[in-house]
Amino acid sequence: MFQQTIQNFNIHFNSLNERNTVSSGDLVTGHISFELTKQTKITSITMTMKGKAHVHWSSGGGKNRRSYSARLEFFNFKSIILHENSVSGEPTELQPGRHMFPLTCQLPQGDFPSSFQGVHGQIAYTLTVGIHRPWHLSKDFSTQLNFAHRINYNQPELWAPLSGSNNKTLCCLWCASGPISMTVNTEKKAFTPGETVKLICNFSNASSRIITPKVKLQQRQVFYTLSKASRRMCVKDLVSITGHPISAHTSDVHNEIMLTIPSIAPNSITNCSILEVDYFIQVTLSISFASNLTVLIPIILCDTYISAQPPAYSLSPHCLPGTCSAVTQYIMSSDIQIAVGYNPINQSNIFSSGDYITGQVTVELAKEYKIESICVKLKGKAEVKWTENYGQSDSQYYKKEKYFSIKKDLWQANQGNNRVGQGCHVYPFTFQIPAQDLPSSFKGTFGKIQYTLEANLSRSMRIDSKAKAEFTLIYNGNLNSDPSVMAPQHQATAKKMKLFTSGTVGMDVNIARAGFHQGEGIKVEASIQNRSSRAIKPKYCLYRKYSYFAKGKKKVETKDILKEVGEPIPPSAGQTVTRTITIPPDTCVSILNCSILKAEYRLRVYLDVKYAIDPEIKFPIFILPAIQGPDWNHPPAFPNFGFDAFANSDMAGGNSFLQNPMTTGPSAPPYGVQDMYPSLAGFSGKS
Known part of the structure; x- marks a missing residue:
């Protein structure tokens, strides 16, 4: 019996967080280890990182049976952990015993979906280490990374409360009983696996029958072909809870139901063209001898905890890629909340001169108010300031350079009609950043270069309500x-x-x-x-x-x-x-x-x-x-472990100098367009 030359092979990663997940742009570090039973010549040790999605299902039977499948590849790049002898060009000889080699690779930036294993498909991120020896087939060892898609948690719809209601009346020939109704509320839309969802339910049973509330957490998996001409859907119940029965002729029953999401539940997937994963909370009133009454609440599972209150934004990006942490800033008072936000145009959330920037100003009013105008400004400026001491006197040096200031009116009082009703009002806008030689965003000890969106709500005889959101811009000259x-x-x-x-x-x-x-x-x-x-x-x-x-x-x-x-x-x-x-x-x-x-x-x-x-x-x-796109040919080096991280990259999209290609200009929506949403929780309503 021949003894295997390579034994006890292991791939170890250094954990980046408690959930042991990785995301796009993360630097993954660790080491490989193995034992050799004899002196062995090694031509090279390679590492291949792949991200892909695959779906497959069949329908029909016999001669009518048809199979459907689709594949997507997100990235595929190869790196070298150990080269052959650089002087002689001969294979490296390793002695018997245990050997350990560090490894590192940076995951490419991109909108990649989370890892998932489903009934008819999967999304997998695989790292394969190959040991190559002269006159031998490559010995490959693979492991999977738990990839989590980073969600933009500053989207208002994630932490805004959700509500659903339904009602019905039971009928039997000429005899009808009283109505049955229910209203279900959640504090927010986005949750993490393992988190508990608080369902606030109000039931009313004016009928003559006993009803029983039941709650389910459902997962819906949808698999598509590339053309989306065919699809297969599967629905799974992950959690089920049955509440206390509600007697006949009972009204205004208030229940708080706590539903704990399984900690192993995969994240929602909405950014893959051949595989989607959605979650719903189904609240059902089971009625004897009648069809049930149901309310569906869609939720999102993500890797980051989302608070039920608007996040506290900190808009001080230092310079560039990956540092802009928010797209919206809120200014709140006891009676008015105003926010301004923009929509990122790329994964790194950065802009360049000539790009279009779209967004919205959100105004929430506790009651009806008289408002003169609502406007938004796009501004770019640089300023420096420092103080020098000359004996007993100080001299201050200050200078400001203004690049642009563009104003757009979103709402104006018209012919005496200056009243805006209670609730949440959304005013969309579109700007084009001037196509000029603009310097990159910067923040230093004695100066800064800043690009902002500023919203202003003006009321007669009142101090204006304002909000500001800072965005990051990079110089887009072809260096x-x-x-x-x-x-x-x-x-x-x-x-x-x-x-x-x-x-x-x-x-x-x-x-x-x-x-x-x-x-x-x-x-x-x-x-x-x-x-x-x-x-x-x-x-x-x-x-x-x-x-x-x-x-x-x-x-x-x-x-x-x-x-x-x-x-x-x-x-x-x-x-x-x-x-x-x-x-x-x-x-x-x-x-x-x-x-x-x-x-x-x-x-x-x-x-x-x-x-x-x-x-x-x-x-x-x-x-x-x-580097982000196809226009740059020099892969970044990772010298600590002696190999180039993106050598021979086959990653879709390649590498580029600019991180945000110029977008085509969308037409600006009419300024009068408004969307109404339920008011935010915890609003005092004081004037």
């Missing part, structure tokens, strides 16, 4: 064609040692270009000659330089972003070293097109020599927005 950004960079330096150290040290340093994206790795190749009497260490420092300008003065703010240290080089030796410096994904992009504010970056490469001034080289670095 890929700029030679200063894309050209290779090379510098050299040499220094003669004196005093406590003799000889000379020198280095010749190259980097591929000056422009790099957020989260990308800067590969630094340095040829170092140490002809001195001491060991030296190569060191690397990426730092930022923010400059502010006002009244002919300049304020500079510098800070080291990261530092790294290479291996020592002994005396009288020369080495060529390669180091990849990964730019943190949350680093602000470079800003060079603002007259009062600049954000610049430098990469400092220097040799640490004891008792001497360190020779150094500085490279200017341009930080570009993170």
